[in-house]
């Protein structure tokens with residue numbers, strides 16, 4: 001038999017059609033955390049730029065925050081849930097190995113049996129999701145794809161660990177990726193460096209954690225200094241490569257929205273990229289902390305809400321984190 005399998009192709013171009021955010025209700029200032037880690041508000045602000053962060057309450061689950069951000073993104077896109085063909089949720093804090101949270105989000109939103117799966121690429125997860133969604137729409141396997149970046153990192157934070165307690169936080173951001181007349185999402189530049197797996201990881205896996213005499217949550221750990229060096233030097237190159245692949249120069253850029261890891265990393269990347277003064281730089285970390293997969297859509301939403309960027313502007317996104325995984329692309333702001 002020599003059956004011929006039909007091929008599909010989708011839209012010639014894709015864009016972000018809508019953007020939404022959910023910021024948890026509980027604001028946690030540095031003062032609340034410093035005693036347990038022998039630190040100070042001044043040290044935290046100087047070394048990370050963080051003034052406060054938000055921790056989710058019991059009711060603000062990964063699913064609940066995802067749905068709230070998604071509804072806002074769908075509203076801006078002018079789409080009903082039934083028009084969503086696929087839901088991609090980027091997260092490392094849906095603390096249920098299976099099933100994924102994406103089908104639950106798709107169901108609660110009211111999609112009609114949308115394909116739904118989670119992506120585990122830590123702080124690079126949102127940019128991975130956007131890249132997948134864009135290629136799915138161009139490849140013809142979906143028309144409209146919802147991409148969510150969501151974390152409840154407070155669940156896996158050891159609040160007595162000086163290296164992580166003050167950095168990580170909770171929240172959700174979402175975008176709808178769909179067909180467009182002009183390119184609105186540039187080629188992705190992505191990769192991983194598994195040689196540095198241990199730089200950011202959970203202390204042990206679930207089996208090891210449960211086998212301990214005094215079982216504890218497998219908390220998040222980070223070699224902060226090493227990650228800082230890698231991020232500050234290597235990620236500017238990845239961001240530049242994304243600009244080059246999109247054929248966009250720094251002079252054409254309106255906004256720079258890196259993963260909100262540390263204000264000093266953002267500043268170092270902006271210097272290395274030689275961004276012109278007029279480029280808006282996302283600094284949501286000051287208010288929101290480092291929300292891993294959620295940080296880029298949250299930071300972009302803040303720039304829009306503050307009037308620093310507007311619809312049609314060109315923004316450079318770069319996500320990086322555990323893996324070590326990274327992904328960057330140029331996008332048009334919806």
Ligand code: UT7
Nearest residue numbers: 037038039043047048123162224225227228231261262321
């Ligand atoms: O989201 C995924 C990607 N993540 C990142 O990109 C995060 C990258 N890393 C970082 O953001 C930074 O490394 C941290 C903010 C985590 C730490 O800042 P640092 O400037 O790298 O601090 P350090 O570990 O080099 O410590 C500097 C000093 C040390 O004291 P001495 O040896 O200079 O006397 C530490 O003992 O600060 C001390 N220190 C602290 N002091 C107060 C370390 N942690 C603390 C603390 N509070 N929490």
